[in-house]
Amino acid sequence: MATLFLVPTPIGNLDDITHRAIKVLGEADLILAEDTRTSGKLLQHLGISTPMQAYHMHNEHKITDKLVYRMKEGENMALISDAGTPGISDPGFLLTRACIEAGISVQSLPGPTALIPALVNSGLPSDRFTFEGFLPLKKGRQTRLKELSEESRTMIFYESPHKLLKTLENLIEFLGPDRPASISRELTKLYEETVRGSLSELLMYYNQNPLKGEFVIVVGGKK
Numbered sequence: 581m582a583t584l585f586l587v588p589t590p591i592g593n594l595d596d597i598t599h600r601a602i603k604v605l606g607e608a609d610l611i612l613a614e615d616t617r618t619s620g621k622l623l624q625h626l627g628i629s630t631p632m633q634a635y636h637m638h639n640e641h642k643i644t645d646k647l648v649y650r651m652k653e654g655e656n657m658a659l660i661s662d663a664g665t666p667g668i669s670d671p672g673f674l675l676t677r678a679c680i681e682a683g684i685s686v687q688s689l690p691g692p693t694a695l696i697p698a699l700v701n702s703g704l705p706s707d708r709f710t711f712e713g714f715l716p717l718k719k720g721r722q723t724r725l726k727e728l729s730e731e732s733r734t735m736i737f738y739e740s741p742h743k744l745l746k747t748l749e750n751l752i753e754f755l756g757p758d759r760p761a762s763i764s765r766e767l768t769k770l771y772e773e774t775v776r777g778s779l780s781e782l783l784m785y786y787n788q789n790p791l792k793g794e795f796v797i798v799v800g801g802k803k
Contacts, residue, residue: 588691702762
């Protein structure tokens with residue numbers, strides 16, 4: 581029986597990959613990639629020619645059992661997402677759980693993820709925090725925000741450019757305009773930016789500046 585390796589890949593700067601990650605990707609029998617075109621560029625940069633297969637939210641329910649069977653037959657597989665650590669707002673949980681239930685070894689390599697750099701760069705308390713990922717789009721959104729209005733730990737959210745302003749408005753509505761916060765975008769890339777201030781100040785800033793890249797919102801907890 582083989583092993584499933586969960587391998588983090590760079591979120592921007594291609595130098596942010598470990599020697600161990602390169603070794604695992606080079607020695608695996610198969611690399612499962614969220615987008616084989618995106619990952620193909622990284623593997624070409626690293627000089628890795630391991631075969632790839634697409635594994636994403638649209639096919640994971642259909643092919644997970646087949647992949648588990650192949651691993652039980654001895655194939656080592658490495659799972660990667662487009663960027664960052666698999667399973668963190670990316671595919672990975674379903675296959676990991678299936679392998680554990682089948683008695684297949686699962687190893688998660690340490691490496692890049694956007695939430696930790698954004699947190700420690702925010703200047704907000706990092707001894708206790710909660711990662712919320714993407715807020716619900718519609719159903720359950722207000723309920724979740726109402727619950728978070730009483731959260732005392734620092735909160736971390738992911739958001740896309742076209743939803744950032746609406747999310748900031750929602751946070752102001754439920755947490756208050758003066759709640760301290762920080763927003764990071766394009767982490768590790770050429771135009772990396774972190775803006776700090778109150779939620780109302782951040783809304784004002786992003787109403788006047790371009791909304792480009794993926795955003796990480798860090799919000800102070802209720803005192």
